[in-house]
Amino acid sequence: VADAVLRGRPLISRYVTLTGEGVVNPRNLETLIGTSCSELIGQAGGYTGKAQRLIMGGPMMGFTLHSDNVPVVKASNCLLAASAREAPDPGAASACIRCGKCAEVCPVSLLPQQMYWYARAKDLEKTQEYNLFDCIECGCCSHVCPSHIPLVQYYRFAKNESWDLEREKKSAELARQRHEAKLARIARLEAEKKERAQKKRAALARSSAAKRGVGTEADPKKAAIEAALKRAAEKKAQLASAGIKPQNTEHLSDAQQRQIRAADARRVSSAETPTGEAPEQER
Ligand code: SF4
Ligand code: SF4
Incomplete structure (x- = not known):
């Protein structure tokens, strides 16, 4: 920890105890992680003739290696080359x-x-009900078992299976979430596509209505113009019914306005003259 915190150096080596009647010079060695066990045994003088089993770890918590051609890992604290007396075959x-x-x-x-029973039956939930993960794998139970059952191996197996199951569950949950997100994205894109199509249809309808000269409720400017035109037409109709016609003569001179009035009077008198009578000539 000091190396990591004070010197920024990661864990690249560790001390390993080489011991047992099966090794020539038992000793502690600081070794790089990844070094082969056979290399370490060679550093300790090699095997004696008594070596029966090579155990990684202590006599109770360790596990038997079937070959010394395996690397040291960060949890490798001891390498025991045990004689038949030290580690009798159970x-x-x-x-x-x-x-x-x-x-x-x-x-x-x-x-x-109980944990052994359920681990053997691969009933992982039950093993956890019996607090499998509280087991510190000390090996005491295996050591005293008169039936020589490798209990700790069963617990390690059950723990590994449980971790695998948990990983599978997490990955299935992630896959489910991804699938739901994909469905939601497809639905959103579909809705956006429909909305765009609706807007396009409405714009087309407005433009075709404008071409035909038909006002639409959606165009307030056009509706206001139509209402003003309607009001003007109504006013015009009212004036016409009262016999008042628009003159538009305000900008003319008095002489011109007199001529217009005289012409209007002639038109009226000629309209009132019976058929066959000649209208009175203007002098
Ligand atoms: S169950 Fe066995 S290995 Fe686990 S803590 Fe108890 S005695 Fe040790
Ligand atoms: S010590 Fe061995 S035989 Fe005895 S109850 Fe435990 S597992 Fe069974």
């Missing part, structure tokens, strides 16, 4: 006899036999 596992010894030694007060 023999084949037999059935659980429900003796309860595993539960007696569990430092976390779990029920190892």
